Amino acid sequence: MALRDNIQLYNPSAFTARFMPSPALQALLKGDFNKFLIVRVEEMYRHVTRPVPATRATIHTCLFLTEGQATMKIGSERYTIRRHEMLVVPAGQVFSFGEKDVNKGYICCFHNDMLVGKYGKSELLKEFEFLQVWGNPRLTPDNQTARFVLHLFKRLHQEYTDHGLQHLNILQPYLITLLCEVNRIYTPVATHAQxxxxxxxxxxxxxxxxxxxxxxxxxxxxxxxxxxxxxxxxxxxxxxxxxxxxxxxxxxxxxxxxxxxxxxxxxxxxxxxxxxxxxxxxxxxxxxxxxxxxxxxxxxxxxx
Known part of the structure; x- marks a missing residue:
């Protein structure tokens, strides 16, 4: 019996349908949101009515907070982030979270395909260790980088809200720039080892x-x-x-x-x-x- 034959790998549409079945949330999701989506954390999180048990997703998820705190179990470890910190859940990694956090910020989900095209290439995935299951999922930008990251999240959110995925030539370079910004301050799990x-x-x-x-x-x-x-x-x-x-x-x-x-x-x-x-x-x-x-x-x- 193959293990992963028994495990549901959720794309965003299946995940929201099961854990956040809200017409108000669906109205925020544009176009093929199994490829890319970005919404405010508070707009999505208020539709979480019960804890999300251990599960997997087909896409990468980036959570950036501007207020409050958030706690997630990623792999076998539990992480808590606060203002201007970021958590990344790589595609395929096991994650779970509760329903009582109070926070604001942005959550951006994207398929690997968003990094391939006119402005990107598949080799980019190798450059971002935080998108690998062995990477450090917690990112703590310095003040200057946090401002840059916040600006990029705002720009992505505005473009997505106004036009969905109509202008990938705008969304893709902003997303890649965002990942490059956080990659500059990324700290591996093991910095002391050879x-x-x-x-x-x-x-x-x-x-x-x-x-x-x-x-x-x-x-x-x-x-x-x-x-x-x-x-x-x-x-x-x-x-x-x-x-x-x-x-x-x-x-x-x-x-x-x-x-x-x-x-x-x-x-x-x-x-x-x-x-x-x-x-x-x-x-x-x-x-x-x-x-x-x-x-x-x-x-x-x-x-x-």
């Missing part, structure tokens, strides 16, 4: 992201990356302060959370879907990292 260790750790996390349901041993990843298990262990620890085993366990639990939230699989079925034949071991692993059982977690999601 470059070689960081590079190997990033390759490991990228491989883990696509193989979590079939590869559970550090030795398997080491073989795929053509290094020894000991070298992989040392490099990942140096770059991320977590062992490869911890990364693997957390990734398994994260996938399980999404399946428990979205699918009708039994707990034993979820265990099999994430590559674990022993439901008892799966339950122990899940409880170790979440503090609750898979069954209790699913009931909590159903009540929310």
């Amino acid at each position: 470059t070689a260790a960081v590079t190997l750790a990033n390759k490991f996390r990228a491989l883990l992201f696509t193989n979590v349901c079939t590869m559970h041993r550090v030795s398997d990843y080491a073989a795929a990356l053509h290094v020894s298990p000991n070298h992989l262990n040392k490099s990942v620890k140096a770059a991320t302060e977590k062992s490869p085993t911890r990364w693997i366990d957390e990734a398994i639990v994260l996938e399980a959370k999404v399946l428990l939230s979205q699918s009708t699989l039994t707990v034993a079925g979820v265990a099999l879907a994430v590559g674990l034949d022993d439901p008892s071991y799966f339950a122990r692993l899940f409880r170790k990292h979440t503090g609750t059982t898979p069954t209790a977690f699913r009931k909590m999601i159903e009540k929310s």
